[in-house]
Amino acid sequence: MVSRERQKILGSFGLLTVALVMAMAVALFSACAKPPQELRISSLLWPGYEPLVLAETLNYFDEAPIRVLDYLSNTDAMAAFKNHRLEAGAFTLDETLQLLADGVDVQVVLIMDTSHGGDVIVANPDIASVKALKGHAVAVESSAVGAYVLQRALGLNGLTLDDIRVKTTHAMEQKQAFEHGQVAAAVSFDPYRTQLLQTGKHTIFDSTQIADEILDVLVVRTDVIEQSPELVRTLVAGWFKALDYQRRYPENAAGYALPRYKVSLETYLDSLSGLRFTSLAKNRRLLAPSDSPLHALEPKLKKALIKLGLVDAALQETALLKGHLNHAFLPTP
Incomplete structure (x- = not known):
């Protein structure tokens, strides 16, 4: 029989063991939940994302460990996001739907802008309209937004992807593809749009014809939001400070x-006319968790993405954005 004294010792030892195990578990959990050392954000050479770079340049992130990284395409950025090489990113809404469809848990914390003529299809002079593209090769990036613009333009003009030849081409390589006679048209955006127009191409379709369908949004990983909410708040506040500076100056x-875009001041300012930067008030409406207009837009975007093979058809009836619109980090008026 074990003496009471020994029982007390064993009991104390058992409690100590449990306490040690619990302490180790807490330490391990804390290590796993450690906030990121820096917030890495993807960006592109695209005027709609430029306030992010401006905020970093003007130190509007208040010395917080926030770093904006340039990518050649959002396809590359999405791959980096999936491989945990980014904590946040600037994407179009349809690209965000792709991420969510692929099981990447993100929150939309900011609606950056809406394309209002900034995304275009340009063509050779002998191609008078979208309908005239039938039988011709069209250059488009291997990104959701480029494919979406092309699919919508064709659909509005009674054509399908089967009526044309799609040539996957990076935006910076489209000029060369035209010169070599490989394509008759291209889905483009600034600064490449301007370069193509300067060589004699003309616009046969632009995003004003699909108003409010192409939105640029800022997404952040849900786990990063949970671990570092103040960092996310600083990021969003920095964006609005930069947007205000851009408006005033x-x-x-x-x-x-300009050093990054390598165009004239007039050309760069003209490229901004193809965008509508989203106000704080409109952000509040669009990011409203339950009654956001984006919930009504989602099925249309998803239908196009499914046709393009970018989203599984089984997800057509799944509300991907539900629970992923987050207005909590918007600055107070």
């Missing part, structure tokens, strides 16, 4: 961008 803001 457009030429100064453009001056920071």
